Amino acid sequence: MVHNGIEYGVMELIAETYDLMARGLGMKNDEMSRRFAQWNRGELNSYLIEITAKVLAHVDPTTGDWLLNRIQDVAQQKGTGVWTSMSALELQCPVPVIDAAVAMRHLSTWKDKRELASRQLKWPHHFRGEREPFLMQLGNALYAAIIITYAQGMTLLAAASRAFKYDLNLADVARIWRGGCILRAALLEKIRVAYKARPDLHSLLMDPQFSAELMARQNHLRNVVGKITHLGIPAFAFASSLSYFDAYRAERLPANLIQAQRDFFGAHTYERTDQKGTFHTQWQ
Amino acid sequence: MVHNGIEYGVMELIAETYDLMARGLGMKNDEMSRRFAQWNRGELNSYLIEITAKVLAHVDPTTGDWLLNRIQDVAQQKGTGVWTSMSALELQCPVPVIDAAVAMRHLSTWKDKRELASRQLKWPHHFRGEREPFLMQLGNALYAAIIITYAQGMTLLAAASRAFKYDLNLADVARIWRGGCILRAALLEKIRVAYKARPDLHSLLMDPQFSAELMARQNHLRNVVGKITHLGIPAFAFASSLSYFDAYRAERLPANLIQAQRDFFGAHTYERTDQKGTFHTQWQ
Secondary structure: OHHHHHHHHHHHHHHHHHHHHHHHOOOOHHHHHHHHHHHHOOOOOEHHHHHHHHHHHOEOOOOOOEHHHHEOOOOOOOOHHHHHHHHHHHOOOOOHHHHHHHHHHHHHOOHHHHHHHHHHOOOOOOOOOOHHHHHHHHHHHHHHHHHHHHHHHHHHHHHHHHHHOOOOOHHHHHHHHHHHOOOOEOHHHHHHHHHHHOOOOOOHHHOHHHHHHHHHHHHHHHHHHHHHHHHOOOOHHHHHHHHHHHHHOOOOOOHHHHHHHHHHHHOOOEOEOOOOOOEOOOOO | OHHHHHHHHHHHHHHHHHHHHHHHOOOOHHHHHHHHHHHHOOOOOEHHHHHHHHHHHOEOOOOOOEHHHHEOOOOOOOOHHHHHHHHHHHOOOOOHHHHHHHHHHHHHOOHHHHHHHHHHOOOOOOOOOOHHHHHHHHHHHHHHHHHHHHHHHHHHHHHHHHHHOOOOOHHHHHHHHHHHOOOOEOHHHHHHHHHHHOOOOOOHHHOHHHHHHHHHHHHHHHHHHHHHHHHOOOOHHHHHHHHHHHHHOOOOOOHHHHHHHHHHHHOOOEOEOOOOOOEOOOOO
16 A cells, blocks of 8 residues: 555656646657656666656557647546555654645546636746756756655555554565566665665665765755746645655754644643643633 | 644644744744734734734743743644544545644654754755845735635535535534634635635635635745745645645646556556547557
């Protein structure tokens, strides 16, 4: 199930990359296909990137148009993504990229609503800047967001293993997935190595190699999310990967305010940073 | 339950606003308190904004420090947010701001992990730009994101009403909430009017008044999300509100690529834009 959840996340990230290239940069399918094929020869090497290049290049024999352009933009699903999101809620172990992928599939089914709204809630999207450097950043951002997606999924697997006593060996899981599933990707070898070295690693974000890769690419991920934000193209999975990354590495979160509000309106009490115990305040 | 889900969303948006003001702009608590009090006299008028102003101004008698600064940044929850997210998954009716609020409460509990990660995954956050115009934009962005949160929650209520034959009158729901719950807000009167005029409204985003308010503020929401992205402060609820808005108003989504990928690796078939029926392609 978590394999499929990660698959949902990676597919959505690739779809958002395609949307940004096609609607944002105005690239043609063959040009995008070549870019994905090029990415597939580097660190992004994976079955899903490979088939994306092939899908983009496929010509419809009946119309002579790119087949992809004639496919309805309404995504179906069989349930494993939803189950992954539900398990993450139960185990209190967030998987926001997977949640975003599920939400985007659901939103895609509101086709008639979207068409209506597109005429009422307009925003002009014009890409400004140089295309080639941006595409380089986009490849790095995609790689970083995919690492973060795997990190979410693997941390969920570890939480499930603890909760349900599966005694999972995550290095073996990575090795098996590398063998021949839809997720098969060069990246999985690095994941295997990471868990082999530290079976109790809480998050792949903290593995030295992935940390270094993310540190080198976070600026590109930020630039891509920032650009998308201003273009008005939805890139919920990209944005969710960055939000998770920034929350995970936040020494302080504003949850103190949430605790104070809860104590204000419901006397739910709070803890302090400077004293042990449970406290309640008469705020008024 | 949905009332509480929306409450989670609005509380998280306020918390992210506070984080951005405190960590991003370096504002002091009394200054932030005055800003929230000012916002509470305008379109943001609501109980949650009002108590935020009071919480920020509260001085701890034992230390003389702002009490909020001594409260642990680990949020608790009683479950209604998680239930709302689960119901949204079951009804295939996304509520991303509420999901983000739940995820951020869960992530807040990883306090020791966050402290470790903050030392390994660094990003220098320096606000650049003029503070006063940015604060004006921040208020508008908060208002827009709150509208989008209510839109998600009300659309979920309508979906539940259809699925379970509740026969809910959403104008009455808004009127009752306005009466005396934690959500009580000036905004609810506009929501009542919207559903009174069109009981079958699919989304508040499409109500003429809210559409106009969002059109006037989307640029500010984009600027705030873009700024946060570059500051490295997690603002998952803000980002999720914008992603939902942009997905809802997207005539075309890249779900065609997801359908093509699914057909490639699993022969799951797809529909076409130019012909009726269900299709499968030999992609290789």
